[in-house]
Amino acid sequence: MTLARRLFLLVGVVATAAGFAVVAGVSLGLELTDIFLGLVAALAALQGLRYVQRRRETPMNTTVTGDPEARVAVPIPGSDFDDDLVSAMGRHTHWAARKRVVDRLESRATQALVARDGRAPEEAAALLDTGGWTDDPVAARFLGASVSIPLRQRVRLFLSGQSSLTDRAGRTVAAIERIGTDDDSTGERR
Numbered sequence: 001m002t003l004a005r006r007l008f009l010l011v012g013v014v015a016t017a018a019g020f021a022v023v024a025g026v027s028l029g030l031e032l033t034d035i036f037l038g039l040v041a042a043l044a045a046l047q048g049l050r051y052v053q054r055r056r057e058t059p060m061n062t063t064v065t066g067d068p069e070a071r072v073a074v075p076i077p078g079s080d081f082d083d084d085l086v087s088a089m090g091r092h093t094h095w096a097a098r099k100r101v102v103d104r105l106e107s108r109a110t111q112a113l114v115a116r117d118g119r120a121p122e123e124a125a126a127l128l129d130t131g132g133w134t135d136d137p138v139a140a141r142f143l144g145a146s147v148s149i150p151l152r153q154r155v156r157l158f159l160s161g162q163s164s165l166t167d168r169a170g171r172t173v174a175a176i177e178r179i180g181t182d183d184d185s186t187g188e189r190r
C-alpha cells in the first residue's frame with residue numbers, strides 16, 4: 001500500500017469511529033453541531049484533494065468536432081459556358097469549342113427575340129442570319145451574319161489587348177441583353 005492510501009484509510013477509520021461515538025452519545029467536550037461540521041469539512045477537503053490528485057495523473061482527452069459550416073459544392077450558373085469560352089481560345093479544341101459558344105449564344109438570341117421581342121421563331125432566325133437583330137456589327141457577325149465591321153472598330157479590337165473571341169462574345173451577350181428593351185440604340189422597340 002502507498003503512503004497516501006494508508007493515510008486515507010486512517011482518516012476514514014478515525015472518522016467512522018468518531019461518528020459512532022457521536023451517535024452513541026459520548027461527549028468529547030464539543031457540541032454535536034461543531035463536531036459534525038468539522039468532520040464534514042475535513043472529509044470534503046480530503047475528498048477534493050484526492051480527486052485533484054487523481055485528475056493530475058490522467059491524460060487529457062479531447063473531442064474533435066466537425067466543421068459546423070461545411071459548404072456544399074453548388075454549380076455556378078454559366079460556368080460551363082466560361083469553360084467552353086476558355087477552351088475555344090486553346091489550340092487543340094479551338095473549333096469545336098468555338099462552335100459550342102456560337103451555337104449557345106445563337107440559341108439565347110433566338111429565345112430572347114421570341115420571348116422578349118414577340119417574334120416568331122422563323123422571323124428570329126431570319127433576323128439572326130441578316131444581322132438585323134442588333135445594331136452592333138461585331139455581335140451580328142459573331143453569330144454568322146455577313147455584316148462588315150468598320151475599320152475603326154477592328155483597330156480598337158486589335159489594340160485592346162484582349163482576346164478577340166472573348167471581346168466578340170462579350171459584345172454578343174450585351175446585345176442579347178438589350179433585346180426587347182427600350183434602350184436599343186435605334187430607339188425603336190423591336
